[in-house]
Amino acid sequence: MSAEPLEIHLEGWDLDRRLREDVEAGLTARPKWLPPRWFYDARGSELFEEITRLPEYYPTRAERSILTERAGEIAELTGAKTLIELGSGSSEKTRLLLDAFTRRGGLGTFVPLDVSVSALRQSTEQIAADYPGLRVRGIVGDFTHHLDRLPAGGGRLVVFLGGTIGNLLPAERVRFLAATRAALEPGDWLLLGTDLVKDPAVIVPAYDDAAGVTAEFNRNVLRMINRELGADFEPEAFAHVALWDPEREWIEMRLRAERPMRVRVLDLDVEFGAGEDLRTEVSAKFRPEGIAEELAAAGFAGHAFWTDADGLFGVTLARADERLRPPTAD
Template sequence: MSAEPLEIYLEEQDLGRSLRDDVRTGLTARPKWLPPKWFYDARGSELFEEITRLPEYYPTRAERSVLQRRAGEIAELTGAKTLIELGSGSSEKTRLLLDAFTRRGGLGTFVPLDVSVSALRQSTAQIATDYPGLRVRGIVGDFTRHLDRLPTGGRRLVIFLGGTIGNLLPAERAGFLAAMRASLEPGDWLLIGTDLVKDPSIVVPAYDDAAGVTAEFNRNVLRVVNRELGADFDPEAFAHVALWDPEREWIEMRLRAERPVRARVLDLDVEFAAGEELRTEVSAKFRPEGIAAELVAAGFTAREFWTDADGLFGVTLARAA
């Protein structure tokens, strides 16, 4: 069965407008910031794939080990007819679940949602080839805006992997989980991956690797702004910084100006003093009781919580109450 034509709710002009709005808002704020979604052009996606293979970057390996052990159990517990993946990318880890559902039988439809038309077209075509009995419906959309476009009917399992929920600030997270619950029917399921609080000596190197791949990934946001908005930032004028915030229990990635920097972007003259920082990502780490409480507050019941053998990463299976 070939993949169905993509359902597109996010056009190129929407992305362009969103980038302009974020750049104008973030670069005129004090302190300055840009959201992490703008790391991910083609080059940024390649760099992130490289990051996931680095020895310091444990989350991908740890989450995959959980799914390898628990995929069959997830298929049995949920009995899902439709599997929906938010921020799907290449859907690599999802294949562990697709394999388990294929063995069990009963899954009819796979719905990956992602902002990238090209990545989604490639991944849906490949999955449709590899799982010929499966209906594959790709949705081009933003998981913070288009949850109301998810297909209805049948028992659904939504998966949100990779610890991506940690990139949302607490208020954003609460809003996302509430919107997620509103888009589901009672009895539908949510599978969510969360990086866990641990010693900073493990966390920080995952965001500041010895090979400098994460530093290149971080600076890529400036290259995206340069290319898409005709800006003239010098990415090499910024050092990569990864800091652990013990109070909020999150990592902040920043770009620190190593000298005074002046750049023109849109109709703005943007200036950085030497040492001034631009926040590019927050990556919250969770405690099991914390993520369970957030899910309950949004209208879910946390049913199962699993970790890898080293307790680095958690996967929660919750049900819409």
């Protein structure tokens, strides 16, 4: 069975407008920032795949080990008829779930949602070929804006893996979880991957590897802005920095100007002082009790929590609870 035509809710002009808005807002702020969504152009996606194979980068391996061990249990517990993946990318780890659901039987539809038309088209066609009989319905959209476009019907399992929720600031997480709950019916499920608080000596190298791949990934966002907006950043004039914030329990990736410079972008002249930082990512780490509290506040009841053998990463299975009043997503 071939994949269905992509359902597109995010056009190229939407992305261009949002990029311009983010760049103007972030580069005129104090301190300066850019959101991590702009890392993932074609080159950035290639670099991130390389990062996931680095010895320092534990999250992908740890989460995969959990899913390898627990996928069958997840299939049995949820009995889902529709599997929805947010920020799907290549859906590599999700195949562990698809395999488990295929063995169990009963899963009829797979719905990956991603912002990239090309990546989504490639992955949906491959999954449709590898899982004959499974309806594959790709949605081009942003998980922070288009959750109301998810297919209706009961028996749904929404999957949000990779610790990506940690890239959202606390207020953004509240809105995202509320919107997820609002999109689901009581009894639907959420499977959430979260990186856990641990020794910073383990965390920091995962974002500042010895081979410099993460540094190249970080600077690539400047190359993307140069290409898409005609800016004149000098990426090599920025140092990659990864800092652990013990109070907020998150890591920040930054680009630090190594000398004073002026950058022309859009209609702006953006001044950087020597040593000035541009924050490009926040990656929050979680404690199990904090995950449970945030999910409960959004109207989810925790059902199971699993970690890898070393306790580095967590996967939570929660259910939309009819006894909990779902908050508004506003």
